[in-house]
Amino acid sequence: SQQGEEDPQALSIQEGENATMNCSYKTSINNLQWYRQNSGRGLVHLILIRSNEREKHSGRLRVTLDTSKKSSSLLITASRAADTASYFCATDDSGYSTLTFGKGTMLLVSP
Amino acid sequence: DVKVTQSSRYLVKRTGEKVFLECVQDMDHENMFWYRQDPGLGLRLIYFSYDVKMKEKGDIPEGYSVSREKKERFSLILESASTNQTSMYLCASSLLGPDTQYFGPGTRLTVL
Numbered sequence: 729s730q731q732g733e734e735d736p737q738a739l740s741i742q743e744g745e746n747a748t749m750n751c752s753y754k755t756s757i758n759n760l761q762w763y764r765q766n767s768g769r770g771l772v773h774l775i776l777i778r779s780n781e782r783e784k785h786s787g788r789l790r791v792t793l794d795t796s797k798k799s800s801s802l803l804i805t806a807s808r809a810a811d812t813a814s815y816f817c818a819t820d821d822s823g824y825s826t827l828t829f830g831k832g833t834m835l836l837v838s839p
Numbered sequence: 840d841v842k843v844t845q846s847s848r849y850l851v852k853r854t855g856e857k858v859f860l861e862c863v864q865d866m867d868h869e870n871m872f873w874y875r876q877d878p879g880l881g882l883r884l885i886y887f888s889y890d891v892k893m894k895e896k897g898d899i900p901e902g903y904s905v906s907r908e909k910k911e912r913f914s915l916i917l918e919s920a921s922t923n924q925t926s927m928y929l930c931a932s933s934l935l936g937p938d939t940q941y942f943g944p945g946t947r948l949t950v951l
Binding site for chain 2: 759761769770772808816820826832
């Protein structure tokens with residue numbers, strides 16, 4: 729099964745700065761999702777973008793999708809210490825009922 | 840509010856023991872999933888179920904089995920626990936397969 733790969737593996741920024749994480753994948757998708765995981769907890773869904781969409785916003789989150797480059801980016805604006813977490817992209821496997829998750833980006837936001 | 844619960848947050852078992860991990864969702868979702876999460880390897884799908892009594896193997900089913908007797912409950916069974924099964928286990932559910940998944944808090948299992 730294909731797998732999304734996030735980049736960078738780790739990111740450290742100051743409060744108030746923007747954080748950008750990227751995800752690349754290998755084959756065609758129907759949608760791409762971003763999830764967040766606080767340390768030692770379950771994942772929480774952030775946003776879903778469909779293959780026919782190019783950009784989507786939710787609060788301080790902005791997601792873009794470029795299907796020609798098979799890549800997506802997650803932008804968190806005006807970051808806060810509470811945004812410290814791991815962020816995962818997930819792609820659906822065409823023809824199957826499952827998602828494939830990348831290995832995640834660890835974001836550290838310092839006060 | 841959507842809720843997925845897992846029977847234990849932390850579990851310590853001995854090699855060779857039979858281990859049951861329970862997951863319950865209250866959203867009437869058709870699909871349920873079991874993942875394990877290990878450092879550097881991300882989330883890997885063990886098994887999933889798209890209906891009661893139905894199950895499908897994921898990417899790493901070896902050493903595991905599952906049971907889904909009721910729609911809201913999906914159990915992961917380690918028939919004979921081994922040290923390489925020490926991991927974080929995450930359960931999730933979704934209305935449709937590739938749709939948004941709702942995760943439980945996870946069970947951190949240590950096999951000694």
